[in-house]
Amino acid sequence: QVQLVESGGGLVQAGGSLGLSCATSGLTFSSAAMGWFRQAPGKEREFVAAITWSGAIAYYADSVRGRFTISRDNAKNTVYLQMSSLKAEDTAVYYCAAKASRPSTRGNEYDYWGQGTQVTVSS
Numbered sequence: 001q002v003q004l005v006e007s008g009g010g011l012v013q014a015g016g017s018l019g020l021s022c023a024t025s026g027l028t029f030s031s032a033a034m035g036w037f038r039q040a041p042g043k044e045r046e047f048v049a050a051i052t053w054s055g056a057i058a059y060y061a062d063s064v065r066g067r068f069t070i071s072r073d074n075a076k077n078t079v080y081l082q083m084s085s086l087k088a089e090d091t092a093v094y095y096c097a098a099k100a101s102r103p104s105t106r107g108n109e110y111d112y113w114g115q116g117t118q119v120t121v122s123s
Helices: none
Strands: 003-007 010-013 018-025 032-039 046-051 058-060 068-073 078-083 092-100 117-122
Touching: 003 092, 018 032, 018 092, 018 117, 032 068, 032 078, 046 068, 046 078, 058 068, 078 092
Parallel strands: 010 117
Antiparallel strands: 003 018, 018 078, 032 046, 032 092, 046 058, 068 078, 092 117
8 A cells, every 4th residue: 555644844934944754655666756746725736846766856846946855765765845935825735746757747647645734834
């Protein structure tokens, strides 16, 4: 059974930093592309960041590029999202997702999803 479990969400002031983790089990993590998505109240889910199986290549949404960093530790079967210079508009539930082969910015191409973790940025 594949499981993705996010952690690290919480309340942070604008301009602050927060780190998310997504621990996985039941999949061949070292060959999976991983992504982070988010969904704010009343809005559609949107792509945040993705990373190749090796961690060599990362992709970012324009809205977070330069502020967020995605990384992974294949020995720990975990993907991370380090967020800095947070803004109120970053408030959302953040989800990690896994897929085979190459990363994608399209959520419907991912096979497995976590339950999400809430990030709230106060202005």
